[in-house]
Amino acid sequence: MKYQMLLLCSLAFSLLIAELPVQAQSPTFTVLYSFSSIGANLTNDDGADSQSGLILSGNTFYGTAYQGGVAANGAVFRIDPNGSTFTFSNLRSFTATNLPNLTNTDGANPIAGLILSSGTLYGTTQNGGAGGSGIVFSLNTDGSYFSNLYSFTANSAGSDYTNGDGANPASALVLSGNTLYGTAQNGGAGGSGTVYRVNIDGSGFTNLHSFTINSDAPDYTNNDGAYPAGSLMLTGQTLYGMAQRGGPMGNGTVFRVNTDGSGFTNLHSFTFTSSVSPYTNSDGAVPLGNLILSGDKLYGTVPLGGVRGGGVVFSINTDGSDFTNLYNFTATNGPNSTNFDGSQPIAGLLLLNHTLYGAAGLGGTGGNGTIFSLNINGSNFVNLYNFTSTSSASSYTNNDGAVPLGNLILSDDTLYGTTAKGGGSGAGTVFALGLPVPPLSIAFMTGQSVISWPAWGSNFALQATTKLYSGNWSNITDGPPIIGTNYVFTNILKDQAGYFRLEQK
Numbered sequence: 110m111k112y113q114m115l116l117l118c119s120l121a122f123s124l125l126i127a128e129l130p131v132q133a134q135s136p137t138f139t140v141l142y143s144f145s146s147i148g149a150n151l152t153n154d155d156g157a158d159s160q161s162g163l164i165l166s167g168n169t170f171y172g173t174a175y176q177g178g179v180a181a182n183g184a185v186f187r188i189d190p191n192g193s194t195f196t197f198s199n200l201r202s203f204t205a206t207n208l209p210n211l212t213n214t215d216g217a218n219p220i221a222g223l224i225l226s227s228g229t230l231y232g233t234t235q236n237g238g239a240g241g242s243g244i245v246f247s248l249n250t251d252g253s254y255f256s257n258l259y260s261f262t263a264n265s266a267g268s269d270y271t272n273g274d275g276a277n278p279a280s281a282l283v284l285s286g287n288t289l290y291g292t293a294q295n296g297g298a299g300g301s302g303t304v305y306r307v308n309i310d311g312s313g314f315t316n317l318h319s320f321t322i323n324s325d326a327p328d329y330t331n332n333d334g335a336y337p338a339g340s341l342m343l344t345g346q347t348l349y350g351m352a353q354r355g356g357p358m359g360n361g362t363v364f365r366v367n368t369d370g371s372g373f374t375n376l377h378s379f380t381f382t383s384s385v386s387p388y389t390n391s392d393g394a395v396p397l398g399n400l401i402l403s404g405d406k407l408y409g410t411v412p413l414g415g416v417r418g419g420g421v422v423f424s425i426n427t428d429g430s431d432f433t434n435l436y437n438f439t440a441t442n443g444p445n446s447t448n449f450d451g452s453q454p455i456a457g458l459l460l461l462n463h464t465l466y467g468a469a470g471l472g473g474t475g476g477n478g479t480i481f482s483l484n485i486n487g488s489n490f491v492n493l494y495n496f497t498s499t500s501s502a503s504s505y506t507n508n509d510g511a512v513p514l515g516n517l518i519l520s521d522d523t524l525y526g527t528t529a530k531g532g533g534s535g536a537g538t539v540f541a542l543g544l545p546v547p548p549l550s551i552a553f554m555t556g557q558s559v560i561s562w563p564a565w566g567s568n569f570a571l572q573a574t575t576k577l578y579s580g581n582w583s584n585i586t587d588g589p590p591i592i593g594t595n596y597v598f599t600n601i602l603k604d605q606a607g608y609f610r611l612e613q614k
Contacts, residue, residue: 137543143532153177156184157536159527161222162515173219178202182217200252213237216244222281233278242276258311272296275303281340292337301335317370329354334362340399351396360394376429387418387440399457410454419452435487448472451479457516462567468513477511489594505530510538561595569611
């Protein structure tokens with residue numbers, strides 16, 4: 110448990126103004142696992158290029174690797190704690206595919222994350238299967254009982270790439286009861302992807318929505334969106350998601366659709382970008398991630414566009430109103446694509462109280478991405494970690510990883526995630542980032558004290574006691590308001606000592 114503590118001695122003074130800042134601790138970064146190198150044939154024992162992020166069950170992490178494994182088509186893995194170290198297990202290596210249609214029995218290239226229910230993992234592969242267009246699969250957490258639940262059919266020949274069900278799923282699934290929901294990036298009646306559902310036993314596949322045909326490059330315009338790549342978010346009987354292209358201006362959409370396929374609504378169309386680099390606009394372009402929900406507001410990221418060209422963090426109401434650009438990432442510069450905050454946030458967000466956490470895939474001081482936080486109102490952006498530069502464009506080796514593309518998860522006071530590149534062999538890493546302890550400050554004024562800490566420390570609660578030796582700490586029951594970029598608590602001075610601390614929630 111992390112604490113930050115101050116002593117307030119409240120004696121009979123009439124006016125004293127003092128500022129006593131406490132230095133915040135730096136985040137603690139740890140590489141839990143570095144994927145092994147892959148040769149010219151892209152094979153290894155464990156996998157490579159993890160773009161999925163992780164899920165956590167108990168103390169065990171599960172994830173996918175897009176490449177590597179014994180046939181170069183990716184793997185499903187788990188990492189178990191073993192004292193102060195972690196033990197890696199390759200649960201499944203996807204088998205080789207057959208030319209020319211990249212078909213096999215079990216799928217290939219899992220780019221999305223997993224979900225877990227009752228000891229069973231569910232996921233998707235972008236390629237492979239009987240049609241070469243990807244599959245939905247299940248797998249026990251010990252690696253047994255792999256099942257190809259559904260193989261997406263082959264696309265039609267020619268330029269439209271249509272089929273009846275979709276192709277190349279690139280998103281994690283969501284589960285409600287015994288039904289899985291997901292998106293396919295391509296295929297469908299318009300060749301622009303689908304929203305689908307399928308039962309956990311593989312029965313009952315239903316194409317809920319086929320995105321319509323879009324105009325040719327470079328416009329990619331239509332009415333509803335095209336090429337959905339991110340995961341869906343389910344609440345009640347409504348699914349929310351994003352499509353990376355399409356919409357009236359061709360730069361993607363935020364949409365919703367009912368679980369029975371009715372009521373499809375384009376909630377927001379991302380606007381045109383400028384015609385020259387860094388391709389700016391007001392709201393972002395080409396969303397690839399997923400949405401999270403808090404109350405009636407959705408939060409998401411867009412990797413391109415925005416007023417500075419490096420992508421956007423945004424919020425929007427579930428009815429499509431009040432789209433707000435919360436933060437604009439800066440464009441990268443120089444041969445190493447560096448900046449101060451990160452660029453191209455592809456991963457979805459994590460919400461903790463009033464703070465959003467996420468990853469930017471590029472930029473930062475090393476040019477290889479950042480981990481960041483900001484308040485839900487867009488204030489107080491903090492670059493928590495910069496992934497370091499890699500040795501070269503061909504080997505991508507470093508000590509910590511590079512290009513974080515998957516979602517983050519939080520356990521206790523630590524963020525966990527994956528990188529697609531970097532690490533000792535350049536094939537990516539699994540990492541942990543301990544959240545910093547916010548600094549607690551106090552100022553004295555006539556008859557009162559003002560205690561404050563940064564709003565990004567929303568996972569800490571203010572506690573007080575008058576007798577330090579008693580250990581009788583009590584929470585400040587009324588949550589302090591956010592004023593500017595800080596939580597601020599005003600305390601009436603009394604003729605006795607007072608002790609305050611922040612305790613992690």
